[in-house]
Amino acid sequence: MISSSFMVSANANPTIATLSTRSYASSPSSDFLCKSRLVAFPLAASVSVLLWTNPVNAGILSGFSGLESVPGPELPKIDFLNKWNEDNQKKYAELDSQFKSSKVLKELLEKSKQNKERNERLIQDKYCLRGAEWGVGDCSTQGMTQQERDDFVAMLKKRTGEE
Numbered sequence: 344m345i346s347s348s349f350m351v352s353a354n355a356n357p358t359i360a361t362l363s364t365r366s367y368a369s370s371p372s373s374d375f376l377c378k379s380r381l382v383a384f385p386l387a388a389s390v391s392v393l394l395w396t397n398p399v400n401a402g403i404l405s406g407f408s409g410l411e412s413v414p415g416p417e418l419p420k421i422d423f424l425n426k427w428n429e430d431n432q433k434k435y436a437e438l439d440s441q442f443k444s445s446k447v448l449k450e451l452l453e454k455s456k457q458n459k460e461r462n463e464r465l466i467q468d469k470y471c472l473r474g475a476e477w478g479v480g481d482c483s484t485q486g487m488t489q490q491e492r493d494d495f496v497a498m499l500k501k502r503t504g505e506e
Contacts, residue, residue, distance in 0.1 A: 465502075465503060465504075468499055468502045468503045469503050470482075471499055472496065472499040472500060472503055472505070475492075475495060475496050475499060476496060482495075482499070484496070
């Protein structure tokens with residue numbers, strides 16, 4: 344009969360315990376059991392330490408909302424600066440309204456709208472040309488004769504400016 348016992352002995356440091364084995368019968372299987380237990384216990388202890396969950400304590404300032412929530416001191420009001428600021432705000436508002444109603448801005452917005460529409464159409468034609476050349480997508484040339492395919496691709500190249 345094979346039996347082994349495990350003893351925990353304390354070193355000089357009481358928090359560290361060592362595990363020693365004492366075997367009564369010496370055989371290869373008992374050595375394997377002892378070695379496997381020597382590996383299993385530290386492994387189980389490591390896993391339990393890793394998986395242990397403790398609530399997080401933020402400390403004494405955990406309820407403090409921070410310095411940015413504290414209002415600063417009231418600064419003195421200077422009449423000259425307040426009047427100057429009000430005059431500047433009125434002047435900037437007037438200039439903004441003039442610019443928004445200007446003929447130049449209206450022309451630029453119209454050109455931008457036209458360019459956007461033209462660029463969208465150009466990009467669609469470019470992808471259609473690629474799909475026609477590869478034979479995939481909405482512009483696929485599957486089922487067309489070679490002459491129809493060549494004419495279609497030539498028309499797309501002309502629209503995209505590749506010719």
